[in-house]
Amino acid sequence: MNDATFLGMPAFPAAAAGALRDSQLRGNLARATGTIRSRRAAAVSEQDDWEHLREAGRAVKERTLRHLDRYLLQLEEKVTAAGGTVHWARDAEEARRIVVGLVQDTGEREVVKVKSMVTQEIGLNDALADAGIDAYETDLAELIVQLGQDHPSHILVPAIHRNRAEIREIFLRSMGAYGTAAPADLNDDPRRLAEAARRHLREKFLRAKVAVSGVNFLVAETGTAVVVESEGNGRMCLTLPETLISVAGIEKVIPTWQDLEVFLQLLPRSSTGERMNPYTSTWTGTRADDGPRAFHLVLVDAGRTEALSDPVGRQVLNCIRCSACLNVCPVYERVGGHAYGSVYPGPIGAVLSPQLRGTASEVDRALPYASSLCGACYEVCPVKIDIPEVLVHLRARVVEDGRGRLVPKPERLAMAAARWVISRPARLTAAQRAGAVAARLVARRGRVGRLPGPLSRWTDTRDAPVPPAETFSAWWKRTRR
Amino acid sequence: MSPAPVRNPSPALPSPHGTMRIALFITCLNDTLFPATGRAVVTLLERLGHRVDFPPEQTCCGQMHFNTGYRRDCVPLVRRFAEAFAGYDAVLTPSGSCAAMVREHHGRVAEVSGDERLSAAVRDAPPVYELSEFLVDVLGVTDVGAYFPHRVTYHPTCHSLRMLGVGDRPLALLRAVRGIDLVELGGADQCCGFGGTFALKNADTSVAMCTDKVRHVLDTGAEVLCAGDNSCLMHIGGALSRLRTGVRVMHLAEILASTEKGPVHGAEEPSPASWRDTERTKTP
Incomplete structure (x- = not known):
């Protein structure tokens, strides 16, 4: 189940340290997240009933997940009745096989894609390439990532780590190899960059016979798929080709159109800071006179049923991929998305990836610790996922998993020792005395500038306080009793 | 917009009168x-x-x-x-x-x-x-009778802000301190990067967050950075000290306890020097 892992990535602490050295990246991220953050804050502050909306969003998601089997079967029935075909994929491998097979059945050698997290998660583009099928991303930021042979670093803005000068270079270097080249005099004016992308993509839209999309929501009562986007590339992909293959995690289903109303308010304000997104496409099966002639819906589990069985962790399935948590996260803002080693970066990625993939790999075991637990993510989450709660819950799982080891890790020994010391006042007092003596031996001019072992990670950059001659409890004992 | 609900509001109030233990x-x-x-x-x-x-x-x-x-x-x-x-x-x-x-x-x-x-x-x-x-x-007080004639900026720690929802209570208390020059901290609601064991497990990220916090503190020109949690202050203060900025960190309690008589609280003898150096703040 390691499909969504960026192969060869080190675990978070080391990956983050590398990213932090890239001052261009830090500049790009600080500027971009700062802008989106204030736009979101403004858009949300207009809505008097925002807290009620959040609560409604959470409640709808939780109710749906409680009866997920029922809604999924209802969805399948309605999609089938409307002329679509539903496919069920237990894991990423099965999902890839289904989609590749569907494309091969059409006899086509290329597909256009609407930006989709789940196809990234299952590694679809590589599977298509292995089958000799070219997949073209049509979302502007996703195109930048694809042309730059790069990984996405943000859920909504996959190329957030790039600035316009870098984008110009990527366009000039790579566009020609895949279709219409960028004009030789391209500069870094955003309008010129968008125009180059538009020309490059237009050719593909008009030629493509097959499109692959994700979905934002699936309305069970009518079997309707919904895609929410900003650029119109989605509308092109969803309407022009003859065959449309949509891939969705099983948690994307919601019961009714009335429920959709809640999310169409929550999502744009949370993600782009807009009252409404420019393009909302909804389609139900196929029509004889318009749009794709064939519609396939591939429903992917890939760890979701497992996550659903976890009473604390299941709330991650509420996620509507708005990325508000990324934009407010002080950790994400500084290290960017790649350090999370997954297509799902930021706070939600730190809980979603280990929930979907388990905690067997070093990358996934490190993710729950990639947070200072400041709580900013929970505050903005439109479906009220208590991310800090799930982070700590997953940390406990990582610790419990390690309990059987023959040779305990130094951290476990340190934690056990700390517990032994602080569980009795007399032991604490003795340790305080010993610590004070030791610290004063290493102190210089009232500062501790260097500590041994793992504590050197503190003193490499921060002075440590010198313990005082008298603890508070000793002072109390001396003066008050 | 309705305010975000507080996760753990103040518990039901015991009576401030009589024999509250x-x-x-x-x-x-x-x-x-x-x-x-x-x-x-x-x-x-x-x-x-x-x-x-x-x-x-x-x-x-x-x-x-x-x-x-x-x-x-x-x-x-x-x-x-x-x-x-x-x-x-x-x-x-x-x-x-x-x-x-x-x-x-x-x-x-x-x-x-x-x-x-x-x-x-x-x-x-x-x-x-x-x-x-x-x-x-x-206790229903905001003016605790404190005197602290220094330029101070306040960092609202994440757990006070988001888990307890203390809101502007600490600022209300500080505003009532006589002589204080209270200046606003930029990016105040941003985490300082302490995060408990996060400060060691992800030391590089922790320090990157702290660096931005330190920059905001220095921008205020404050002599003292105040907060309601010494763990965060140990972290930010450790960096302020390493950089020899001359900015001191003080817990809210220590500012509120200060009066015209001086900031030494209940200590019969001066406590030893530490980089916090609270004792050196002899008020005129």
Whole structure:
């Protein structure tokens, strides 16, 4: 189940340290997240009933997940009745096989894609390439990532780590190899960059016979798929080709159109800071006179049923991929998305990836610790996922998993020792005395500038306080009793 | 817009009149490294006419173990806390994150442990208040009669802000301090990067966050950075000290305890020099 892992990535602490050295990246991220953050804050502050909306969003998601089997079967029935075909994929491998097979059945050698997290998660583009099928991303930021042979670093803005000068270079270097080249005099004016992308993509839209999309929501009562986007590339992909293959995690289903109303308010304000997104496409099966002639819906589990069985962790399935948590996260803002080693970066990625993939790999075991637990993510989450709660819950799982080891890790020994010391006042007092003596031996001019072992990670950059001659409890004992 | 709901609002208020039995939960970190904060709390409460007790059996709220994933190690600490403070009307602590740990997680730790008696003990334990909540909500004061003639900026720590929802209570208390020049901190609601064991496990990221916080602090031109949690101040202060900025960090309690007579709180002898250097702030 390691499909969504960026192969060869080190675990978070080391990956983050590398990213932090890239001052261009830090500049790009600080500027971009700062802008989106204030736009979101403004858009949300207009809505008097925002807290009620959040609560409604959470409640709808939780109710749906409680009866997920029922809604999924209802969805399948309605999609089938409307002329679509539903496919069920237990894991990423099965999902890839289904989609590749569907494309091969059409006899086509290329597909256009609407930006989709789940196809990234299952590694679809590589599977298509292995089958000799070219997949073209049509979302502007996703195109930048694809042309730059790069990984996405943000859920909504996959190329957030790039600035316009870098984008110009990527366009000039790579566009020609895949279709219409960028004009030789391209500069870094955003309008010129968008125009180059538009020309490059237009050719593909008009030629493509097959499109692959994700979905934002699936309305069970009518079997309707919904895609929410900003650029119109989605509308092109969803309407022009003859065959449309949509891939969705099983948690994307919601019961009714009335429920959709809640999310169409929550999502744009949370993600782009807009009252409404420019393009909302909804389609139900196929029509004889318009749009794709064939519609396939591939429903992917890939760890979701497992996550659903976890009473604390299941709330991650509420996620509507708005990325508000990324934009407010002080950790994400500084290290960017790649350090999370997954297509799902930021706070939600730190809980979603280990929930979907388990905690067997070093990358996934490190993710729950990639947070200072400041709580900013929970505050903005439109479906009220208590991310800090799930982070700590997953940390406990990582610790419990390690309990059987023959040779305990130094951290476990340190934690056990700390517990032994602080569980009795007399032991604490003795340790305080010993610590004070030791610290004063290493102190210089009232500062501790260097500590041994793992504590050197503190003193490499921060002075440590010198313990005082008298603890508070000793002072109390001396003066008050 | 309706305000975000507070996760752990102040518990029901005990009567501020009559014989309220107040216990001080000093926290292991303050006891060991920052006793001046504890002395300041005692000085302040006594100045306001209240007696505060210090149950000697207390140690630690278990936050470090809980937040790092060592839940089993946390159980005896939760039990000790419940036993040490049983019978008091209110527990007062000069730490937002420790108050949040007790309020938000002790019940859950007890429940998961399967120990019914522990669950009952946690349920019956007295309400726990962070200092600014206690002063404003329980005692109903914002002007505590303090004097502190320095330029000060205030960092609202994440757990005070988001888990307890103390709001502007600390600022209201600081604004009422005579002589103070209180200046706003840019990016105040951004985490300083301490995060407990995060500061060691992800030291590079932690320091990157701290660097931006330090920049904002220096931008204010403040002499003193104030907060309601010494753990965050240890982190930011450690960087301010390493950079030789000359900016000192002080717990809210120490500023509120300061008067015209000076900022030395309840200490019969000067406490030793530390990089916090609170004793050097002799007011004119």
